[in-house]
Amino acid sequence: MSQLFARACRSIPGGVNSPVRAFASVPGDPVFIDRGKGSKIVSSEGREYLDLCMSWGPLILGHADPEVVQAVSRRAQDGLSFGACHSQEVELAEAILEGFPWAERVRTVSSGTEAVMTAARLARAATGRSLLVKFNGGYHGHSDGFLVKAGSGLATQAIANSAGVPEAIAACTRVLEFDDLQAARVLFAAEGSDIAAVVIEPMPANNGLLIQRREFLQGLRSLCDEYGALLIFDEVISGFRLRFGGIGPLYGVRPDLVTLGKIIGGGLPMGALLGAAALMDLLAPVGPVYQAGTLSGNPLSVAAGLATLKQLKEGSVYRILEQRAERFQSQLEVKKLLGLQVVRMGSIVWLYCSDGAIPTAADQVDGGISERFGPLHQRLLSGGYYLPPSAFEVCFLSKAHSDEDLTGFVDALVAASA
Ligand SMILES: *Cc1c(COP(=O)(O)O)cnc(C)c1O
Numbered sequence: 001m002s003q004l005f006a007r008a009c010r011s012i013p014g015g016v017n018s019p020v021r022a023f024a025s026v027p028g029d030p031v032f033i034d035r036g037k038g039s040k041i042v043s044s045e046g047r048e049y050l051d052l053c054m055s056w057g058p059l060i061l062g063h064a065d066p067e068v069v070q071a072v073s074r075r076a077q078d079g080l081s082f083g084a085c086h087s088q089e090v091e092l093a094e095a096i097l098e099g100f101p102w103a104e105r106v107r108t109v110s111s112g113t114e115a116v117m118t119a120a121r122l123a124r125a126a127t128g129r130s131l132l133v134k135f136n137g138g139y140h141g142h143s144d145g146f147l148v149k150a151g152s153g154l155a156t157q158a159i160a161n162s163a164g165v166p167e168a169i170a171a172c173t174r175v176l177e178f179d180d181l182q183a184a185r186v187l188f189a190a191e192g193s194d195i196a197a198v199v200i201e202p203m204p205a206n207n208g209l210l211i212q213r214r215e216f217l218q219g220l221r222s223l224c225d226e227y228g229a230l231l232i233f234d235e236v237i238s239g240f241r242l243r244f245g246g247i248g249p250l251y252g253v254r255p256d257l258v259t260l261g262k263i264i265g266g267g268l269p270m271g272a273l274l275g276a277a278a279l280m281d282l283l284a285p286v287g288p289v290y291q292a293g294t295l296s297g298n299p300l301s302v303a304a305g306l307a308t309l310k311q312l313k314e315g316s317v318y319r320i321l322e323q324r325a326e327r328f329q330s331q332l333e334v335k336k337l338l339g340l341q342v343v344r345m346g347s348i349v350w351l352y353c354s355d356g357a358i359p360t361a362a363d364q365v366d367g368g369i370s371e372r373f374g375p376l377h378q379r380l381l382s383g384g385y386y387l388p389p390s391a392f393e394v395c396f397l398s399k400a401h402s403d404e405d406l407t408g409f410v411d412a413l414v415a416a417s418a
Pocket residue numbers: 110111112113114116139140141142201206234235236237261262270271
């Protein structure tokens with residue numbers, strides 16, 4: 001164990017401030033990162049890595065993008081936080097809403113967790129109902145109602161998958177499999193009048209990348225309409241990742257509420273929820289749904305978010321990302337590696353360590369992927385490639401990932417798979 005990690009373990013539970021950073025399912029210990037620039041990070045031991053984790057998604061422009069860094073440093077000179085209104089938060093709200101022309105209001109918070117938590121409360125207030133529906137393998141942050149999985153008995157009955165979540169709270173969540181509209185119909189037929197909202201990542205990217213069919217998302221939209229429930233798209237990852245805004249238009253589906261995070265904070269803490277005025281104005285101080293935050297809309301996060309969205313809006317980032325990611329995928333596919341497939345949507349890449357069919361639901365994922373991914377992760381790491389330390393996590397590419405970076409990564413994958 002490195003000295004630093006041993007020291008970290010003495011003062012921080014497990015040595016990490018978020019459990020996904022632990023090397024729980026891959027060999028070795030967490031790498032401590034000292035600095036990052038573009039597509040590269042450098043460890044505290046001075047080793048350089050090509051970063052394929054990219055802070056789990058926010059850094060679509062790469063590490064320390066000059067424009068983002070400049071915006072944040074300038075802003076910092078003038079005070080870090082006021083706990084009062086400032087003009088840039090209005091600019092950010094307008095910039096976010098440009099990506100969602102159907103929506104009228106957006107409230108920013110400090111994390112994706114808070115965004116989804118607030119959206120759920122809002123949906124319950126708007127409908128006067130208590131049940132939430134989520135999907136097996138969907139991640140919506142770590143608030144109590146979402147830390148649940150499908151129970152073993154009744155498929156949809158949720159049980160907590162964290163200690164400390166009261167049964168009474170888990171009992172207000174129902175869990176379905178992705179891509180199973182029939183199960184959703186059955187659930188709505190039984191409990192539709194108690195369902196406040198269906199919460200779904202329209203492009204589930206927290207249990208591998210489980211790309212959904214258009215008909216499935218459209219079917220959920222119809223069910224929600226039929227039973228008067230709200231449809232919440234959790235776009236904390238997908239928001240501004242594939243296009244400027246959400247991915248509803250790619251599926252021909254308009255949700256009632258959208259939650260955002262990651263990219264809109266440009267690497268600093270940020271989350272948001274948005275929707276029509278009639279719904280969003282239920283939030284305090286206009287309406288009865290309480291939500292607040294000492295550092296909500298804080299000037300630094302807002303500056304980073306604005307600088308990021310500005311580039312995404314004006315530039316050709318999405319086109320470039322798609323071209324490079326597509327080239328990476330085809331280069332890798334030509335190699336026909338055994339036990340490794342690429343599942344990709346834009347700049348989100350899942351290395352699926354299986355030769356089986358590409359899954360669309362968590363229960364279809366090959367049970368052997370962790371075992372195969374562990375050694376691959378270890379070899380790539382020692383070759384200078386930093387991947388998220390789990391077979392179930394996706395890789396993120398950024399504007400800073402060059403064709404050379406990605407060709408090198410293809411070669412490293414070939415070597416590591418041999
Ligand atoms: C990351 C994530 C969250 C939680 O966001 P935090 O900022 O980590 O609280 C919620 N939903 C989805 C889809 C996410 O990927």
